[in-house]
Amino acid sequence: MTDQVMAAIDGSHFSTGVCDYAAWASLAMAAPLTFLHVVDNHPQVAEANLTGNIGLGSREHLLEELTSLDEQRARLAQEHGRVTLEAAKARAVEDGVTEPSSRQRNGELVETLTELENDIRLLVIGKRGEAAHQAPEHLGSNLERVVRSLHRPILMVPDEFRAPKRVMIAFDGSKTTRKGVEMIAQSPLFKGIDCHVVMVGAEVADVRSQLDWALKTLSDAGFEAHGEIRAGEVEASLRGYAEEHDIDMLVMGAYGHSRVRHLLVGSTTTTMLRRASLPVLLLR
Structure with missing residues (x-):
């Protein structure tokens, strides 16, 4: 689907503002709206961190447990993303959008948006993501990288919607x-x-x-x-x-x-x- 408003959402409190501004833009531009959630499945602990003075058998056991934990985290992250996307679509429908769609991808946000760039007419994204520092003047590193990588208009939004006049x-x-x-x-x-x-x-x-x-x-x-x-x-x-x-x-x-x-x-x-x-x- 080309020429769409794409809204990047996660579990941050900015997602509400992203939903509402994306719905506003979609309606104003008569453009389809797609919500995007990207699951980053990179392992949390590298094997190199386990090479201390423990025995080989213990080390292998720990690696197996960590692999299992990573798989559980990935499943939970995907399920959390699905719930978040469904809630975003429901909110957009309440805002008046007809049939918003959603996409969930594995990988990194910046790389995913770069791959989807040709489909995007306007990207709506929050000031910070779920994992970012919460200081008011802190800007999420993902946003800065997206701005530098994407050649599309990008609407950075706060956490609360205010109809632009x-x-x-x-x-x-x-x-x-x-x-x-x-x-x-x-x-x-x-x-x-x-x-x-x-x-x-x-x-x-x-x-x-x-x-x-x-x-x-x-x-x-x-x-x-x-x-x-x-x-x-x-x-x-x-x-x-x-x-x-x-x-x-x-x-x-x-x-x-x-x-x-x-x-x-x-x-x-x-x-x-x-x-x-x-x-x-x-x-x-």
């Missing part, structure tokens, strides 16, 4: 963010939603003309468009604007070299994503 585009005039403006203008996902375009930099003619282009593109598509150029530090400026205008969703490019897009360059996860309490749509 105002979306903010972090715009810098680059190819990626211009494509993002055009995507929003054309996509049914944002119909009826106010669009705010924010640039961070100096109020000069070139920057103003880029902002005017974005606003005109959105206005011509029927959107109520608002725009502003702000001076200052990028993350603080964007966060401040979002708070002042009660923004429900942030749209930004995932990679690049300009003042806005450099936020996601390099090995360090950006402050913008780590602090985000809003859903963030990342574009490649």
Whole structure:
């Protein structure tokens, strides 16, 4: 099934938000919805850890027990995944989605999503997974790897759903963010939603003309468009604007070299994503 909204879920408390945002996107885009659960069956204990001063027979017995435990863990993980998928589908039906589907795969999440990439129109994923650290500003390592590996729009969501009414585009005039403006203008996902375009930099003619282009593109598509150029530090400026205008969703490019897009360059996860309490749509 191609051109679908795919929602990656696990046992984390973010799964509820993933379900609801995925259902919202599926309905808005009139696209089929598929829930994905990936079971990582990698053994928990390596054989090398058992080579101490125990006898050969004891060591073989322990390995047999550990193998049995791994098999039990794998079965439990698969059953837990099946229950989670059924609950997600039921919730999506309550949200109004007709016949959501599900897939369960063995392996690693990033590799699985890469294999399924051609089927994905939009990926919805939580800020952190089941095994991630629970500190509010911690970002799951899986999410960071997914963003770097997948060439599809990725919607990172919080744990609670809030129907988007105002979306903010972090715009810098680059190819990626211009494509993002055009995507929003054309996509049914944002119909009826106010669009705010924010640039961070100096109020000069070139920057103003880029902002005017974005606003005109959105206005011509029927959107109520608002725009502003702000001076200052990028993350603080964007966060401040979002708070002042009660923004429900942030749209930004995932990679690049300009003042806005450099936020996601390099090995360090950006402050913008780590602090985000809003859903963030990342574009490649």
